[in-house]
Amino acid sequence: xxxxxxxxxxxxxxxxxxxxxxxxxxxxxxxxxxxxxxxxxxxxxxxxxxxxxxxxxxxxxxxxxxxxxxxxxxxxxxxxxxxxxxxxxxxxxxxxxxxxxxxxxxxxxxxxxxxxxxxxxxxxxxxxxxxxxxxxxxxxxxxxxxxxxxxxxxxxxxxxxxxxxxxxxxxxxxxxxxxxxxxxxxxxxxxxxxxxxxxxxxxxxxxxxxxxxxxxxxxxxxxxxxxxxxxxxxxxxxxxxxxxxxxxxxxxxxxxxxxxxxxxxxxxxxxxxxxxxxxxxxxxxxxxxxxxxxxxxxxxxxxxxxxxxxxxxxxxxxxxxxxxxxxxxxxxxxxxxxxxxxxxxxxxxxxxxxxxxxx
Amino acid sequence: xxxxxxxxxxxxxxxxxxxxxxxxxxxxxxxxxxxxxxxxxxxxxxxxxxxxxxxxxxxxxxxxxxxxxxxxxxxxxx
Numbered sequence: 001x002x003x004x005x006x007x008x009x010x011x012x013x014x015x016x017x018x019x020x021x022x023x024x025x026x027x028x029x030x031x032x033x034x035x036x037x038x039x040x041x042x043x044x045x046x047x048x049x050x051x052x053x054x055x056x057x058x059x060x061x062x063x064x065x066x067x068x069x070x071x072x073x074x075x076x077x078x079x080x081x082x083x084x085x086x087x088x089x090x091x092x093x094x095x096x097x098x099x100x101x102x103x104x105x106x107x108x109x110x111x112x113x114x115x116x117x118x119x120x121x122x123x124x125x126x127x128x129x130x131x132x133x134x135x136x137x138x139x140x141x142x143x144x145x146x147x148x149x150x151x152x153x154x155x156x157x158x159x160x161x162x163x164x165x166x167x168x169x170x171x172x173x174x175x176x177x178x179x180x181x182x183x184x185x186x187x188x189x190x191x192x193x194x195x196x197x198x199x200x201x202x203x204x205x206x207x208x209x210x211x212x213x214x215x216x217x218x219x220x221x222x223x224x225x226x227x228x229x230x231x232x233x234x235x236x237x238x239x240x241x242x243x244x245x246x247x248x249x250x251x252x253x254x255x256x257x258x259x260x261x262x263x264x265x266x267x268x269x270x271x272x273x274x275x276x277x278x279x280x281x282x283x284x285x286x287x288x289x290x291x292x293x294x295x296x297x298x299x300x301x302x303x304x305x306x307x308x309x310x311x312x313x314x315x316x317x318x319x320x321x322x323x324x325x326x327x328x329x330x331x332x333x334x335x336x337x338x339x340x341x342x343x344x345x346x347x348x349x350x351x352x353x354x355x356x357x358x359x
Numbered sequence: 360x361x362x363x364x365x366x367x368x369x370x371x372x373x374x375x376x377x378x379x380x381x382x383x384x385x386x387x388x389x390x391x392x393x394x395x396x397x398x399x400x401x402x403x404x405x406x407x408x409x410x411x412x413x414x415x416x417x418x419x420x421x422x423x424x425x426x427x428x429x430x431x432x433x434x435x436x437x
Contacts, residue, residue: 072367074374118367169374173366173430 003028006046006084008037008166009075018048032088036171039161039185043088054083057096058358067100068107071114073169077103082163089159095137095152097357098214099159102127105216105355106160112350116218117170121250121346123218124183125164126259127157128331130202131212133357134190141190143335145261146222157186181221189333195264196332197271204277205354212359217259217329217352219343220250228338231269237280241287244321244342251321252290253299254306254347258321259329260284261341267332277330285325289318305348323348361387365428379424381411387431 003023010017021028028045032038044050055063063080070077079100086099106113106125116123129139140150148154161184165171177184193200193209202213227239240260244251251258262270262280270280293315296302311317322328329352334341360368365384372380385400411419 072371072374114371118371169370174370176364176367 003045004048006048006051008032008046008081008085008088008162009073009169010081037162037166038088039158039165041158041185043162044090046084046087050087051080051083054087054091054093054096055080057083057086057093058100068103070103070107070164070168072117072174073167075167075169077163077167081167082159085162085166086155086159089162090151090155091159092151092155095156095159097359098127098129098133098137098152098156099163101214101355101357102156102160102216103163105214105353106164106218108353108355110351111216111218111353113164113168116346116350117164117168118174118176119346120176120178122177122179122181122220123346123350124181124187125157125160126183126217126219126343127160127188128201128215128217128259129156129188129190129212129357130193130200130215131207131357132210133212133359134193139188139190141192141333142195142264145189145192145333146187146341153188153190154186157183157188160188161186183219183221187219189261191331192264192333195267197267198277201329201331202354207354207356212357213354214357215329215352215354217257217343217345218350219259219345222261222341222343225340225342226338227266227340233270233273233275233280233283236266236270237283237287240340240342241284241289244284244344245288245290247290247295248299249321249344250300250347251344252295252319253302254304254349255321255323255327256345256347256350257327257329257352258345259331259341259343261331261333261343263334263337263340264332265336265338266340278325281325281328281330284328285320285322288321291315292317292319295319303348360384361389362428362431363387363434366430369426369428379420379422381419381423382426382428383407383411384428387434 001023002020004018007017021031029042061079065079068077137152139152191200203209207213225243227236307323310319360382362384368382383404
């Protein structure tokens with residue numbers, strides 16, 4: 001007996017693409033895998049019934065509405081095609097608005113999606129969710145926020161990636177990331193706003209606390225920075241600055257919007273000493289640096305937006321990892337312990353984007 | 360285009376509607392190499408460049424419409 005399923009991408013001029021396959025999870029998975037339509041993990045077969053149910057997650061929008069054109073294949077991401085990929089990823093219908101907002105965010109010019117889809121750099125689209133929707137959807141922001149065990153984290157990030165691979169055509173051989181990284185399976189977290197002694201990321205970016213947003217950043221894998229001993233903010237900053245400005249870190253050569261996921265205990269120590277989030281950013285802007293003489297002939301090409309105020313005639317002129325203090329993204333997250341995470345990025349050719357989630 | 364990036368070039372060209380764009384390929388790598396080695400790679404395909412820039416549109420379409428650009432085994436061993 002056969003079962004109709006829907007493909008995750010359509011060719012030019014195609015509007016349906018209904019496929020009749022043997023009604024077997026194994027057979028459908030084999031068919032999709034052989035066509036490069038999966039990330040290697042099993043998918044949920046996107047039957048017409050499941051896709052229709054997924055579309056109910058944004059029932060106020062026309063299923064055939066074009067949300068984005070995804071490079072490099074310039075595939076048409078209609079709401080229906082996004083829903084097909086969201087089903088395959090294992091999303092619940094109520095996750096669909098987050099997936100759509102994330103896709104819209106990576107489609108903004110400053111994110112540089114065409115380059116991110118094909119570069120040799122090891123970046124993946126990190127989705128940071130802020131606002132009440134994060135809690136409503138149970139997007140993990142606490143212990144193990146980058147790890148497994150949470151359906152929303154696991155499937156929202158996966159759905160975005162499947163859209164980028166299937167509709168955008170950035171599968172193996174086109175995505176030329178030299179090593180890739182595990183975040184290319186899924187990379188979705190929420191900010192732990194209740195543990196944040198300052199304003200959360202979306203409020204810092206002009207949204208109201210009761211609004212929900214996604215912020216996308218093309219980020220490398222998280223790098224753990226341990227400081228279990230020192231509680232003075234100056235000393236915590238010394239530890240962070242050393243980790244964040246090591247030779248080879250992309251942002252040292254081309255700045256951009258790297259991310260600091262501040263552990264809840266570190267956040268507590270820093271705020272208890274009277275520091276604001278802005279103080280923290282300013283301290284890292286000033287201290288996470290290397291001298292021009294050390295980096296000028298190594299690493300990667302400098303730019304394209306290398307700070308003009310770095311005096312390239314002075315080997316002692318200090319080079320920062322961000323162009324301004326505000327360019328460092330700081331969120332609070334994780335569980336108990338003396339660790340924070342640093343997520344370098346590709347640099348200024350790919351900047352973060354925050355977008356309201358439509359509900 | 361170097362061999363390692365030719366499949367990507369093909370995908371980008373198709374995405375932009377250039378279904379039979381002539382893509383000429385040199386051995387990878389090119390970046391961070393001795394300039395004389397890079398020049399040598401360029402000189403070896405210079406004649407081909409002239410040919411695709413001056414050849415007939417129909418002939419080039421027939422030649423490149425279905426041309427495949429497999430990745431070198433060294434970078435994609437599967």
